[in-house]
Amino acid sequence: MASKRPLRATLGIATALAVGCGAAVVGAVAPASALFGDVEITPIESNIAGKFWTTANASSGESTAALAIDQDVDTAWLASEPEPGQWVSLDLGGAYDNVRKVRVVFPDAGAVYQYVVETSADGESWQVIADHADNAQASRGSVDLFTQPGTRHVRVTITGTSPGAAVGVSEISVYNYLRDDIVLGADASWVDDDVTAGRNYWVHPREEDRGAGPHLLDVLKDRGLDYTRLRIFNEPRSEGSGQLTSPAFQSPERSLEVAKWIKDRGLSLGIDFHYADSWADPGKQPKPRAWAELEFDDLVDALYEYTYSYITELVDQGTTPDKVAIGNEVNNGFLWGSEAAGMTEGPVVGTANPAYFRNQAAIYQSQPGGGLLWPYMNSDDPVEQQLYAEAFDRFATLQAAGIRAVRDASPGTKVEIHSLVGSGVGAPVGPGVGNQEISGIEKAMEMWNQTLSRLEHMGQFPDVIGLSYYPEYHGTIDQLEYNMHTIATAYPELEIVNAETSYPASGGGGTPMPNATFPRTIQGQADAIQRVFQANNDIVDNQGGGVLIWEPARWQSMFRSVPGMPNTWEPHASIDIYNLSHAEHIWEDTVFRTVRVGGDIVLPDAVRVLTTADGSVVSAPVDWESLAGGATSEAGVISVAGSTEYGDVTAEFDVVDEFVGLECDEVISGRHAGSLTVDSGVTCLDGSTVSGPVSVEAGASLVSDGSQISGPVIARGAETVLLCDTRVSGPVTLTGSASVTLGNPALGCAPNTFSGPVTVTGTANWNVIAGNSISGPLSCTGNAAAPVDNGLPNRVAGPKSGQCSGL
Incomplete structure (x- = not known):
């Protein structure tokens, strides 16, 4: 009988639940060891509730609210107030347009939870996405599907529980999927x-x-x-000799033709101005030779005219670019000039600079440019502080000229500033004054703050922040998420893209790249790049605009040469991350049920499936694996595997000795002569015979199982009245109770026999009247929710009225 089961024991039940991890990709499998061959690619799914930026609050028990999103089903938010309607609410940190699934797991496997799941954009106006307020089935939780663009808040309100259940939530998972409008592409300049x-x-x-x-x-x-x-070199030169190259690959002229190839295939076009004659990146940002000796104001004009002219050419030939980057990886500035002279340490000048920049310093370092003087970042020297600020002034002035040129030539084209995401959180990336270390995110935020404040003042704010991310240089994927979140929340008006990323499919004997967990295999390549897709898509407020793989046919290639076929290449299977990362269907992948030891396992015939294109939800038949006999012979958890045409499903059955009930403060068995008054705590009648009336006072609880009561049962303001397999000779009058159960075979509470009228009035919460034999009238009025019979009608000799007329 449930009444003898201690309530708190439920939180110790071991389960085999799989609660989604915030850093997981749906269906992730052990990476393949082979270099070539098939891979397993499944749609991206993220549990946003598990991200570090998601927070929780609650109607009561606020100190435990965070336990509802700690990724541990053995902990729980527990309400500290007894009133119905207790809730826990999540703030996802920003809006999401493609969260489609919520999983809720409760503390007690052997209890019935009645609840409502809602979403909101602002935390004030709420939309119900799942209504389980009429639930009568014991289980650990549910998986619900929905479509509600702009979701930022998710709330679970517990409207009722079976008697004795812990009022709380063990875990809430909120799943995000790859948006249709996120851009997945590549730099394919080669x-x-x-x-x-x-x-x-x-x-x-x-x-x-x-x-x-x-x-x-x-x-x-x-x-x-x-x-x-497409990257654009001003006048392509050899990085070693400084001599003009022929053919002039990636020149403005040749790239006009390549732009046609791109647009003719219906692809979007991006332009990445290097503003150099050879490679520009954080370690080398030389001016083009034609601009090297220009005074600064003339340099600004040259950048404007060059940018405006080229974008105009693209527009005139029918290949309007969708986005233009003003420089390539400019976290150390670009168009370096005289500010580099004499800087023997720090990132402005280094051995990575092309030989012609170093060997022809009289030309390339003769006039000021847009280099940033990071060694002076934390200087206390007023002269160095001024030089530091002036360098940012020049850099921002050049950026503003490029932004203005793009907008003058093509107002609808987005403008990007392309930098680095910053190396790992707290990881040193360069020396500072006094041997201080500058962390990657500290330097990144300094660069954006200094630059964007100036651009805003100049009226030339960009549209997009572009961030390169390679794990071997820029840290773990968790650090990527931290840094992107830091940048995005500081500048919510800007789109964030990963302008470059890649991962190798071979090398190092398959050992993962530094800062990565993915092996250098085809499977590892697919998983690593898809994880960057996921991180960008998970940026709050849908600020993530997309991810570009850098040169997938050449660098850390996603292609291989075909044996026996000269000059012929084929793609690795990993390239299918482009078209397989989007979820077309999302389904109820877990079904929760509870059964008593020795009971029958009843599996659902179908689960719900949501089509992302239109938000429609249908049922999909499930083919379940067979179970051996005696599967429920002892308490524990049984997982049953199933499959649908859309994917796999798991049924999690908690097998319990008894359903959850109240813990008894006093147990009465045998004969009790005379009247019985329950004035506090929980009194349990276990096979008892009471020869007199029973009264239950305010705040007290009565549980009766297999007993006989000679006289009326009267409760006024009781906490719980639970009668199972009990004979009452006299009226039953229950007024203002918090919870009423008069028979409930679904939870092991056998029906009762009442020789007299039954009146239930003003019940605030749980209210079940099921399967009883009543020789008098049954009347119910003023209850917060009408009593239910859970499919087992009562046999009533007298009239049924009010809220009980259908029982």
Whole structure:
């Protein structure tokens, strides 16, 4: 009988629940060891409730609210107030347009929880996404599907519980999926070189039907890419000698033709101005030779005219760019000039600089440029402070000229400033004055704060922040999320993109890259890059705009040369992350049920499936695995695997000795002569015979199982009245109780026999009257919720009235 079971024992039940991890990708499998072959790619799914920026608060028990999102089902938020309607609410830190699934897990497996799940954009106006207020089935929780763009808050309100259940929530998971509007693409600038060299790319080069090809862009588009970025060198030169290159790959002129290839295939176009004649990145940002000796004001004009002219050419030929980056990885500035002279330490000048920049310093360092003087960042020297500020003034002035040029030439084109995400949280990236260390995120935020404040003052604020991320240089994926969140919340008006990322499919004997956990295999490549997709998509307020893989056919390549077929390349299976990372369907992947030891396991015939394209929800049949006999012979957890046409499902059955009940303060068995008054605590009648009336006073509780009561049962303001398999010779009058159960076979409470009228009035919470034999009238009025019979009607000799007329 439930009444003898201690309430708190429920939190110690071991379970096999799988609560989603914030850093997981749905269906992640052990990475394959082979270099070539198939991989397993499943749609991206993130538990936003598990992110460090999500917070929880509650109607009561506030100190335990965070336990509802700590990724541990053995802890729980527990309400500290007895009133019905206790709730716990999550703030996801910002809005999300594609959260589609909520999983709620409760503390007590052997209890019934009645609850409502709601979402809100502002924490004030709420929409019900799942109403379980009429639930009568014992279980640990549920999985609910919904479509509500702009969701920031999720609230679970417990409207009722079976007697004795812990009022609280063990875990809430809120799942986010890859948005349709997020841009997944690549920098494929080397396609110019490939076409000139006659390289062929095919999806299936050795099959009779080779699929898309032979152009690299055809293969990329076929695999799901929707955006291509092109780097532009001003006047391409050898990085070693400074001599002009021929052919002039990635020149403005040649890239005009490549832009046509991109737009002809319906792909979006990005332009990445290096503003140099060779590679520009954090370790080298030389001016182009043609601008090297210009005075600063003339340099600003040259950048404007060059940018405006080239964007105009693109627009005029029908290849309007969708986005333009003013410089490439400019976290140390760009167009370095005389500010670099004499800087022997720090990131402005280093051995990475091209030889011609160092060897022809009289030319390239003759006039001021846009280099940043990081060694002076924390200086107390007024002269160094002024030099530091003036460097940022010049950098921002050059950026403003580029932004203005793009907007003058093509007002609808987005403008990006492309930098680094910053190395790991707290990881040193360079020396400071007095041998201080500057952390990656500290330097990144200093760069954005100094630059964007100046650009705002100049009226040339960008649209996009572009961030390169390579784990070997920039830290773990958790550090990436931390740094992007820091930047995004500081500048909520800006879109955040990962302008460059990649991961190798081979090398190092398969050992993961530094700061990564993914092996250097095809599977590891797919998982690593998809994880960056996920991190960008999870940025709050839908600020994540997309991810570009850097040169997927050449650098840490997603292609391989085809054996026996000269000059022919085919994609690794990992490239399918482009078209397989979006979820077309989301389903109820876990079903929770509770059964008593020796009971029957009843599996649902179907689960719910949501179609993301239109938000419709249908039922999908489930094919369950068979169970051996005696599966419920002892307490524990049984997991039953099932499958649908959309994916796998698991049924989690908690097998319990008894359903949850009240812990008895006093137990009366045998004969009790005369009247019985329960004035406090919980009194349990266990097979007892009471020869007199029973009264239950305010705040007290009565539990009766297998007993006989000669006389009326009267309760006024009682906490709980629970009668099971009990004979009462006289009226039963229950007024103002918090919880009433008069029979409930679904939870092991056998029906009662009442020889007299039954009146239930003003019950505030749980209210079940099921399967009883009543020789008098049954009347119910003023209850917060009408009593239910859970599918087992009462046999009533007299009239049924009020809220009980249907019982």
